[in-house]
Amino acid sequence: MERMVKKSSILIGKFVRRVARLKGGGSALPGLVVEKIDRNFLRDTLNSLPEGVVVVSGTNGKTTTTKIIVELLRSQGLKVFTNSSGSNFVRGVIAAILENINPSGRFDFDIAVLELDEAHAVRFVKVVKPKYALLLNVMRDQLDRFGEIDTTAKLLAQIAEATTGKVIINREDRRLSKIKSKAAVKYFGLSHRLLGEFPEDDEMFSEHHFPVSGKSPKAEVVFADFKRDTAVYEIGGERFEASLKLDGIYNFYNAAGALLMAHEILPKSSVGDLMKALSKVESAFGRGEIITSHGEKVQLLLVKNPSGFQLSLKSFGKRNYKTMIAINDQYADGRDMSWLWNVDFRILKNVDVVSGVRAYDMALRLKYDEVHFDKIEEDLAAATEKFMRLKGKKQIFCTYTAMLEIRKILNGRSLE
Amino acid sequence: MNGGKRSLTILHLYPREMNLYGDHGNILALQKRCKWRGIKTVVVEYEPSKKLPKEVDVIFGGGGQDSGQSVICGDLLKIGGKLKDLVEDGVPTLVVCGLYQLFGNFFKTLDNTVIKGIGVFNLKTLGGSERLIGNVVAESSQFGEVVGYENHSGRTFFEADLQPLGDVKKGAGNNGEDFEEGVRYKNAIGTYLHGPILPKNPKIADFLIETALTRKYGVTKLSKLDDDLERKTRLSAASRPR
Numbered sequence: 225m226e227r228m229v230k231k232s233s234i235l236i237g238k239f240v241r242r243v244a245r246l247k248g249g250g251s252a253l254p255g256l257v258v259e260k261i262d263r264n265f266l267r268d269t270l271n272s273l274p275e276g277v278v279v280v281s282g283t284n285g286k287t288t289t290t291k292i293i294v295e296l297l298r299s300q301g302l303k304v305f306t307n308s309s310g311s312n313f314v315r316g317v318i319a320a321i322l323e324n325i326n327p328s329g330r331f332d333f334d335i336a337v338l339e340l341d342e343a344h345a346v347r348f349v350k351v352v353k354p355k356y357a358l359l360l361n362v363m364r365d366q367l368d369r370f371g372e373i374d375t376t377a378k379l380l381a382q383i384a385e386a387t388t389g390k391v392i393i394n395r396e397d398r399r400l401s402k403i404k405s406k407a408a409v410k411y412f413g414l415s416h417r418l419l420g421e422f423p424e425d426d427e428m429f430s431e432h433h434f435p436v437s438g439k440s441p442k443a444e445v446v447f448a449d450f451k452r453d454t455a456v457y458e459i460g461g462e463r464f465e466a467s468l469k470l471d472g473i474y475n476f477y478n479a480a481g482a483l484l485m486a487h488e489i490l491p492k493s494s495v496g497d498l499m500k501a502l503s504k505v506e507s508a509f510g511r512g513e514i515i516t517s518h519g520e521k522v523q524l525l526l527v528k529n530p531s532g533f534q535l536s537l538k539s540f541g542k543r544n545y546k547t548m549i550a551i552n553d554q555y556a557d558g559r560d561m562s563w564l565w566n567v568d569f570r571i572l573k574n575v576d577v578v579s580g581v582r583a584y585d586m587a588l589r590l591k592y593d594e595v596h597f598d599k600i601e602e603d604l605a606a607a608t609e610k611f612m613r614l615k616g617k618k619q620i621f622c623t624y625t626a627m628l629e630i631r632k633i634l635n636g637r638s639l640e
Numbered sequence: 641m642n643g644g645k646r647s648l649t650i651l652h653l654y655p656r657e658m659n660l661y662g663d664h665g666n667i668l669a670l671q672k673r674c675k676w677r678g679i680k681t682v683v684v685e686y687e688p689s690k691k692l693p694k695e696v697d698v699i700f701g702g703g704g705q706d707s708g709q710s711v712i713c714g715d716l717l718k719i720g721g722k723l724k725d726l727v728e729d730g731v732p733t734l735v736v737c738g739l740y741q742l743f744g745n746f747f748k749t750l751d752n753t754v755i756k757g758i759g760v761f762n763l764k765t766l767g768g769s770e771r772l773i774g775n776v777v778a779e780s781s782q783f784g785e786v787v788g789y790e791n792h793s794g795r796t797f798f799e800a801d802l803q804p805l806g807d808v809k810k811g812a813g814n815n816g817e818d819f820e821e822g823v824r825y826k827n828a829i830g831t832y833l834h835g836p837i838l839p840k841n842p843k844i845a846d847f848l849i850e851t852a853l854t855r856k857y858g859v860t861k862l863s864k865l866d867d868d869l870e871r872k873t874r875l876s877a878a879s880r881p882r
Contacts, residue, residue: 460758559775562665565664582880585876592665
């Protein structure tokens, strides 16, 4: 009987998906329909996976870290299901399952690695108990959505609590390192030298680093050092180096968590092999992704919150690139512009174009950091066009919906 | 009269715990709008159990998380008397969100815990179950249109005949009931507006600076700055949905 319900759910879901596609609709609708008619669909499908479910959550770096874990596991021969479209909502997961399941209900994967935003992860673990969880960080993200960072940390604690096998936590995040779980907890972290490279939100404008209270736990994988595109990790007392295609030291850092996760899932895998696979991983959609339009290259750098923006500026702000910043304030970006004032922009020498719905807020922010900007153009299409005509290497710091729009504009442009 | 040797000491209350939602931008606005006029600023960051500076020309305090507020509220009561004297004496003051609430008489949370305030403003705050979140536009008789962003669960009510900072045209304001936002008392302003408030509302920033200079150096008229970008940003912010 259960089986029959499931089959009909799949057929209906697939049908809705096709209709939604025809109408140019998004991926959430089929997920919503199946969620309504078959409450067990998500649980039954994911619980059938032999290696279980991995949940990746936290404020910054979910998408790239999820991509790294997926590619590390695939390099070792696992069949991995993931919600790669970046729709990190429960309905997005159901929609992704519908795409990958055949009508008779065969879901041919070994393991699922899912990126879930904090609030949705809590909803998700009430339905499906993950075997593994990776908790990256708690930073000031859209506070207008979750309220306060301490609240967000509590959401992540609930994920840890629901996890049955292993929880991997960023040791250097003082809100996360306190989290307990019945599952085994393991840590990734930073070498002492690199601690100063990653200020916590609370330290952004204070003169000194907070003293770490108590003894910090042992980290199994430590991001020890870096030089340009080469990252050094300490694993089990040994040093491993890899030159990475991923841009940005925050990605090198999160890769430490991904390495530990892959090694916990496949304890027999060789670290050397995992490092080799890591060196091949490329940037995720809009996260340092390089797009070519009319033969001109531009790098898209997604910025979602003050700490992410700060780290991105630290990695890319000083290089001699033409720079555009595009700030929107849709729900997915966060409506409150206050966050821009928690970012220090003084590392930038010049901004060529400021754009997006809240271009003026961004320009005002630059004015008070006394960073020169050439042009304010709210309209993204006009701004992108102007920017792409500039000579030289180019980068665009953009919020989520601005990134989606700019991608579309750039890709449309190249088809002309 | 140009800059000369004029200098203002800005007291920043609890920057470590009470620094939510870009409130640091308010300090930056004060500093830069002084600097652009050749006025020096010294910012004194006050943390619990430190000493208050002898000389204070402007007081600023921001909002914090619940955890931050519980860390500082004991210390605040200790220095409350001094802060109250300074405000009564006419020291220009801006307190936002969390410290606005604690500059009142008390905050009574939903589970009936009473957090004592320092009574600079004769008002009270009651915990609410729903957060009041979104863009705010208020009309102030002194500063014209004031824009910002609110995010608070407390509802603030005046316990005396106080003057609000402005009348709410969009958003909830103090309590979502009486269409008033913030408080205006002596040379002090309490408000729920983040955004942060001062960069986008330079008239308020200049009021604090001008008042401080007048108290210290005698009647002062600030030179005008080019605030065209500020004006356009305010228009853009005011046009956004709640």
